[in-house]
Amino acid sequence: MRILNTIDDGFSQAFKEVLNRGEVDASDVIPKVLEILRSVRDKKTQAILQQVSQFDNWEPKTFQDLEISQDMCKKAYERLDKQKKEALHQAYERIYAFHSKQKQKSWMDFEANGNILGQKVTPLDRAGLYIPGGRAFYPSSLLMNAIPAIVAGVKEIVVCSPVPYNQPNELFLAGLYLCNITKAYKVGGASAVGMMAYGLEDFKKVDVITGPGNIFVAMAKKLVFGEVMIDMIAGPSEILIIADKNANANFIANDLLSQAEHDEMASSILLTDDKNLIVEVQKQIDKILPTLPRYQIAKKSIEDRGLMILCRDLKECIALSNELAPEHLELLITNPLAYLADIKHCGAIFIGTYAPEAIGDYVAGPNHTLPTGGSAKFFSPLGVEHFMKKSSIIYCTKDGFEEIAESAQILANIEGLEAHRNSIEVRRSKE
Amino acid sequence: MRILNTIDDGFSQAFKEVLNRGEVDASDVIPKVLEILRSVRDKKTQAILQQVSQFDNWEPKTFQDLEISQDMCKKAYERLDKQKKEALHQAYERIYAFHSKQKQKSWMDFEANGNILGQKVTPLDRAGLYIPGGRAFYPSSLLMNAIPAIVAGVKEIVVCSPVPYNQPNELFLAGLYLCNITKAYKVGGASAVGMMAYGLEDFKKVDVITGPGNIFVAMAKKLVFGEVMIDMIAGPSEILIIADKNANANFIANDLLSQAEHDEMASSILLTDDKNLIVEVQKQIDKILPTLPRYQIAKKSIEDRGLMILCRDLKECIALSNELAPEHLELLITNPLAYLADIKHCGAIFIGTYAPEAIGDYVAGPNHTLPTGGSAKFFSPLGVEHFMKKSSIIYCTKDGFEEIAESAQILANIEGLEAHRNSIEVRRSKE
Numbered sequence: 001m002r003i004l005n006t007i008d009d010g011f012s013q014a015f016k017e018v019l020n021r022g023e024v025d026a027s028d029v030i031p032k033v034l035e036i037l038r039s040v041r042d043k044k045t046q047a048i049l050q051q052v053s054q055f056d057n058w059e060p061k062t063f064q065d066l067e068i069s070q071d072m073c074k075k076a077y078e079r080l081d082k083q084k085k086e087a088l089h090q091a092y093e094r095i096y097a098f099h100s101k102q103k104q105k106s107w108m109d110f111e112a113n114g115n116i117l118g119q120k121v122t123p124l125d126r127a128g129l130y131i132p133g134g135r136a137f138y139p140s141s142l143l144m145n146a147i148p149a150i151v152a153g154v155k156e157i158v159v160c161s162p163v164p165y166n167q168p169n170e171l172f173l174a175g176l177y178l179c180n181i182t183k184a185y186k187v188g189g190a191s192a193v194g195m196m197a198y199g200l201e202d203f204k205k206v207d208v209i210t211g212p213g214n215i216f217v218a219m220a221k222k223l224v225f226g227e228v229m230i231d232m233i234a235g236p237s238e239i240l241i242i243a244d245k246n247a248n249a250n251f252i253a254n255d256l257l258s259q260a261e262h263d264e265m266a267s268s269i270l271l272t273d274d275k276n277l278i279v280e281v282q283k284q285i286d287k288i289l290p291t292l293p294r295y296q297i298a299k300k301s302i303e304d305r306g307l308m309i310l311c312r313d314l315k316e317c318i319a320l321s322n323e324l325a326p327e328h329l330e331l332l333i334t335n336p337l338a339y340l341a342d343i344k345h346c347g348a349i350f351i352g353t354y355a356p357e358a359i360g361d362y363v364a365g366p367n368h369t370l371p372t373g374g375s376a377k378f379f380s381p382l383g384v385e386h387f388m389k390k391s392s393i394i395y396c397t398k399d400g401f402e403e404i405a406e407s408a409q410i411l412a413n414i415e416g417l418e419a420h421r422n423s424i425e426v427r428r429s430k431e
Numbered sequence: 432m433r434i435l436n437t438i439d440d441g442f443s444q445a446f447k448e449v450l451n452r453g454e455v456d457a458s459d460v461i462p463k464v465l466e467i468l469r470s471v472r473d474k475k476t477q478a479i480l481q482q483v484s485q486f487d488n489w490e491p492k493t494f495q496d497l498e499i500s501q502d503m504c505k506k507a508y509e510r511l512d513k514q515k516k517e518a519l520h521q522a523y524e525r526i527y528a529f530h531s532k533q534k535q536k537s538w539m540d541f542e543a544n545g546n547i548l549g550q551k552v553t554p555l556d557r558a559g560l561y562i563p564g565g566r567a568f569y570p571s572s573l574l575m576n577a578i579p580a581i582v583a584g585v586k587e588i589v590v591c592s593p594v595p596y597n598q599p600n601e602l603f604l605a606g607l608y609l610c611n612i613t614k615a616y617k618v619g620g621a622s623a624v625g626m627m628a629y630g631l632e633d634f635k636k637v638d639v640i641t642g643p644g645n646i647f648v649a650m651a652k653k654l655v656f657g658e659v660m661i662d663m664i665a666g667p668s669e670i671l672i673i674a675d676k677n678a679n680a681n682f683i684a685n686d687l688l689s690q691a692e693h694d695e696m697a698s699s700i701l702l703t704d705d706k707n708l709i710v711e712v713q714k715q716i717d718k719i720l721p722t723l724p725r726y727q728i729a730k731k732s733i734e735d736r737g738l739m740i741l742c743r744d745l746k747e748c749i750a751l752s753n754e755l756a757p758e759h760l761e762l763l764i765t766n767p768l769a770y771l772a773d774i775k776h777c778g779a780i781f782i783g784t785y786a787p788e789a790i791g792d793y794v795a796g797p798n799h800t801l802p803t804g805g806s807a808k809f810f811s812p813l814g815v816e817h818f819m820k821k822s823s824i825i826y827c828t829k830d831g832f833e834e835i836a837e838s839a840q841i842l843a844n845i846e847g848l849e850a851h852r853n854s855i856e857v858r859r860s861k862e
Contacts, residue, residue: 030465038458087841094835098548101540109532116782117529117796122775124809138846171845207809218657225656226649226664229809233657254854261850293849329822336826344553348823351547354832354858355825358851362839365548366823378555378638378660380821390811391760392779392797394786395767401785404525408793410518414602415569418724419692420789423685427785 001282001306006316018307019323021267022235022373026219033190033219040194045201051191058166060186063202068168068176068184076173088139088178091363095143098365099151102384114397119390123153124229126204127387128196129181130211130221131172133161133188139175140361144368144382145211146179152387157181158206160196162188189213193220197227210386212369231386235373236265239357240326240346242317242339245274247332248353252277253284255330255356260301261294268301269326270308271317278308318342325376328357347376401427432713432737437747449738450754452698453666453804457650464621464650471625476632482622489597491617494633499599499607499615507604519570519609522794526574529796530582533815545828550821554584555660557635558818559627560612561642561652564592564619568600571792575799575813576642577610583818588612589637591627593619620644624651628658641817643800662817666804667696670788671757671777673748676705678763679784683708684715686761686787691732692725699732700757701739702748709739749773756807759788778807832858 004014039047045063052066053059060066080088108118129145131137142159149157157179161172163186176184185203187195193213199205209221210231221230239259241252256268270281285302292298311317318339321329325345333339336351343349347370350357361368371379396404405424412420435445470478476494483497484490491497511519539549560576562568573590580588588610592603594617607615616634618626624644630636640652641662652661670690672683687699701712716733723729742748749770752760756776764770767782774780778801781788792799802810827835836855843851 027469034461083841084845087838087845090835090838091842098540101538102550104535107532109529115795119533119797120771120774120780125775140842140846222657223653225661226653226806230656250857251854254850254857258848258850258854261848288850288853293847298850340551343551343822344556346822348825349551351824351826354827354829356854356858358843358848358854359827359832359835359839360823360825361851362842363835364546364825364827366550366825370823375657376820376822378820381823383821385816389807389809390814391774391777391807392791392801392812393782394779394791394795394797395782396785396790396795398785401790404521404790404794407518407521408790410514411522411571411793412789414515414518415571416724417689417692417789419685419689419719419729420792422719423682423689423787423789426681426685427787 001285001302001308003278003308003310005310006312015320019374021305022375024215024235026215029215029219033216033223036190037194037220037223040191041198048187048191048195048200052187055189055191056162056164056186063200066185066187068173068186070182072168073173073177076170077177079170080174088175091140091143092147092178094363094365095147096151099148099367099384103151104385104388108393111400113400113403115400116393116395118393120393121388121390123155123388124207125154126156126158126206127154128206128209129157129159130192130209130213130217131159131161132213133163133169133172137161137169137172139171140368141212142172142175142179146181148367148382148384149387150179152384154387156183158196159184160187160192162186162192190216190220193217193224197224208386210369210382229386231369231382232371232375232379234369234371236267237262238267238269238326238372239328239330240269240271240321240324241330241332242314242321243270243272243274243277243332244314244334245277246334247277249277249280250284251353251356252281252332253288256281256306257285257288257292257298257302258356258358259328260298260306261292264297264300265305266301267305267307269324271311271320272308273311273313273317275310278310281308314339321346325374327370327372327376328360330355330357345377347371347381432716432733432739434709434739434741436741437743446751450805452736453806455646455666457646460646460650464647464654467621468625468651468654471622472629479618479622479626479631483618486620486622487593487595487617494631497616497618499604499617501613503599504604504608507601508608510601511605519606522571522574523578523609525794525796526578527582530579530798530815534582535816535819539824542831544831544834546831547824547826549824551824552819552821554586554819555638556585557587557589557637558585559637559640560588560590561623561640561644561648562590562592562603563644564594564600564603568592568603570602570606571799572643573603573606573610577612579798579813579815580818581610583815585818587614589627590615591618591623593617593623621647621651624648624655628655639817641800641813660817662800662813663802663806663810665800665802667698668693669698669700669757669803670759670761671700671702671752671755672761672763673745673752674701674703674708674763675745675765676708677765678708680708680711681715682784682787683712683763684719687712687737688716688719688723688729688733689787689789690759691729691737692723695728695731696736697732698736698738700755702742702751703739704742704744704748706741709741712739745770752777756805758801758803758807759791761786761788776808778802778812
């Protein structure tokens, strides 16, 4: 694992490369994605059928062939053993409870002059969840995308997921049943994003598309932003752990590896003020790594993108962490509250010995769909807010109107908009 | 002005065309914008200087030439007459007061087992406001973009605006001073979006880009979504008025025209259950239209995109309005509260006789940057939320951890992520 020291000469340059970890050269991908999207928009169902047969190795003949039957979902759910069912239900309930607390209320504010100003918060009509499929299907992804939409009150939730060889994953089917999603389609990649953004003959466009995916899905989401709402553009997963000398090196090593096993491109980073901890963590990693079933992936991730940085003090750790804006941030330090206010940018903060990232991936309650690659500087975790939107409310009394009419007319005049000025003037005239 | 009746045979088809008013064929524009963005990303300041000289008819030699001097802003503000100053200040204060009420707080929730879950809300570090320039400069646009960022607590706010012939608009300068914005640059179009999204040698990239603009700006914003946060993709402005027989035809005509004078592509729509009102509004429009300074623009807008629809009843008016999801919705009906719950999709709702849209454009307080072209189905008005983001907070006690650890391990196991399972297991072992 690579080790840096902030007092070393080359540190700034080396750190800059880590900062740029989110940079993706998508110049090859964009034209291909544009072509797929254009084809879906113009040829609709015909394009989707052709693309599914091209990418997923089976031959759907009609749009109905792409629908997942509710009966199959129910049966898959019933086949689940009790232990798995209970784990999924506990996850569902805790995620539901947390997201319920996020839900914003409409509000009104009353002015002395009688004017009423406010904001009405309304669920979106129709949400499209993209869930990666095949061998990489994770039931937790389905729960984390579906539950905020359910809490928001979205009436129609649809799911798209690629199903290679037309062999749906049992857990995917069971998860659909658990989330009570009755509209799911065996369509993946940029095709699915296009289908949800533009609609087909028998499929109405959605209002928001959320969910993780590969570079094709990410670029397609970027390109349809504006036609629909998009949650975020996600890249490889990452963890940053800030630990002091009291932290448990074994826990840290396990947490770093839990990130590394996701993806060769995943980043696992430790920041500490304790030189000895770095040595200990390295030892633990060397011990655990060879025992992992996903050894090859984790090894490549740790070698290429793993990093331990020795800092002058915890304050410096926090400052570097804010610059990196990691997806997951673990605080394994003696007095985390002393630093919490200074933590500005990250997707989620895991505090203390008993909050490993993996607990947040599944059952803690907050969403595991988090901004990556530094985009935690501006994106928020997936949440109920992505499935709701606001409308301003403006009501004026005659008195309240008169109090502000003059200024509005002056400003309309400044901007050379006479009809704007008129629409105020006519209401001021005595009738 | 075009008139439709919902009971007519051709209505559905005609209405569908109105629904699709937001559709833009940007296929010609996207390659040009991609080229501009690529050039900015690769050649940085050199590209910006070249593009400004190409589009704005002056020859900046260095990046410093693009900076707007604070001294000029102060002087422009001082030159403003008292009346204009007061109007701008009243607008500023009311917009500030409204947006202050939007600001979300961080929150925590405590579980019986001692776990703490919550959300930390943090301002973005750096916001980039795009403000259209030249003759079309509107001081209200600057206020509406800057104030939510100020309320959010954004530390660095920068503004980009095209300045043809290097002749800055006096009101633009004064507005910058009023908003205490010290970093403003004479750069417009897709170049400005690229500069703010990628950064230059002497200019740090921003975290969010907001603000209106032409199709080049809109497409550039779409293409950099993900590198930065974007507020929305805006198109031509639009108003929809729902009125019953008690509404004032003169007020309605003025309000429709206030929208039409913006842009030939603007849409002004009246929905009513009163046949006579349509006749009266048409008369008023015919009378007022020729008197407007922006007659040519308003006339073309009203002729091409103006529309009055006679509906069976107000319920039908609301249903059609929800489908159209207009930017501005005026409710000029006897009992607006009876319909408010049913209004699902629009940027802002103006209620009653004394809330013309123009009052919301300037001084009511809510933002005038609103989703257009039907995107109110999923976008919200520009607000403080666009300049803040969230991080989840997860703290577990040992007891709280044990309560959920088993499920997390089962789910990690289901997903084949052994290192995830381990990172929980090691914490469960007795030490």
